[in-house]
Amino acid sequence: MNHTKETGHLRILSMVYCSLFTVIIALCSYITIPTVIPFTLQTLGVFITLELLGGKKGTFSILLYILLGAIGVPVFSGFRGGISVLLSNTGGYIVGFVLLALIYWLFTTLLGQRLYARIIGMILGLIACYIFGTAWFLFAYSDIKNMSEMIPVLQICILPFIIPDIAKMFLSIGFRKMIYPALPEQLKTSKTKS
Numbered sequence: 001m002n003h004t005k006e007t008g009h010l011r012i013l014s015m016v017y018c019s020l021f022t023v024i025i026a027l028c029s030y031i032t033i034p035t036v037i038p039f040t041l042q043t044l045g046v047f048i049t050l051e052l053l054g055g056k057k058g059t060f061s062i063l064l065y066i067l068l069g070a071i072g073v074p075v076f077s078g079f080r081g082g083i084s085v086l087l088s089n090t091g092g093y094i095v096g097f098v099l100l101a102l103i104y105w106l107f108t109t110l111l112g113q114r115l116y117a118r119i120i121g122m123i124l125g126l127i128a129c130y131i132f133g134t135a136w137f138l139f140a141y142s143d144i145k146n147m148s149e150m151i152p153v154l155q156i157c158i159l160p161f162i163i164p165d166i167a168k169m170f171l172s173i174g175f176r177k178m179i180y181p182a183l184p185e186q187l188k189t190s191k192t193k194s
Helices: 003-031 044-071 083-087 093-111 116-139 149-156 159-182
Strands: none
Touching: 003 044, 044 083, 044 093, 044 116, 044 159, 083 093, 093 116, 116 149, 116 159, 149 159
16 A cells, blocks of 8 residues: 555656756746747757656656657747647757657666666757758758758758757756756666766
């Protein structure tokens, strides 16, 4: 009986934390510099969520964020919501956060919670997000006919974001170092080495 209560309590606690980090991603997305592909702190929110909740719960938080946005809750940059945002030219980057999370989850499951495994997971996940988002962007502007026309697209969609996103990655690692010890023991992922 006590074990059942404890398991139920842990599930509720996990749901609360997943919801809280969904809100954190939304708050980060509101901090925006509008450009063709807006500069936001959304990626920082995603990295912090994965670093503090781990791959599994972090993925659920990101999926919840996207689901809320899809049904019209204004959680995306510019206080926007709705399926039209996901179907727009920049929607692929939002959907790409799921790929980022799944790759992070895969690497931290295979290699453990060591710092190098988390960094590899974030970098490869970010690359997958870039590829998926840029492919989506190209599909939205399907009048691109040859490879030479892709260079300006890469200059708009990827190059300006590489250094800021790497900075956000290391900021999230710093956040984890400060905040992770204060998380309830039951929410922590398996043994970590940071």
